[in-house]
Amino acid sequence: MAELKDRLRSDLTVSMRGRDELRTATIRMVLTAVTNAEVAGAQAREISDDEVVGVLAKEAKKRRDAADAFRQGGRPDLAEREDAEAAVIAGYLPAPLTDDELDALVDAAVAETGATSLREMGAVMKRLATDVAGRADGARVAAVVKARLAGA
Secondary structure, eight states: OOHHHHHHHHHHHHHHHTTOHHHHHHHHHHHHHHHHHHHOSSSOOOOOHHHHHHHHHHHHHHHHHHHHHHHHTTOHHHHHHHHHHHHHHHTTSOOOOOHHHHHHHHHHHHHHHTOOSGGGHHHHHHHHHHHHTTTSOHHHHHHHHHHHHHOO
């Protein structure tokens, strides 16, 4: 079983005992998303820690997007709740990549794939997928790769 999933379950128990409503609700929501990922497809299966991190990253992005939408809609109270949920989820994600770390990973991936033009961006992105999973937003990675290949 995935260690991260076990940690989520034990933290859920702790938050329920501590009557931490926000943390309890957020972890339940994340565990539901993990369960949905496990039963998606033709056959149910146990997902790995890397896949759990992917689910967490996706849920964190949903929270950030919802918070932005609520702010634009004039609902700062709901935006604060979404931000708080995103903060709880962020505690389970690996540390985000700095700009220098991302640049180094992109440079290595471009060199490894031998990409020289924007047409080969897909190969570079595929190579980077496992290295940046849960640590950098896909749009941010794509922008760096695009800039690197456009200037190559």
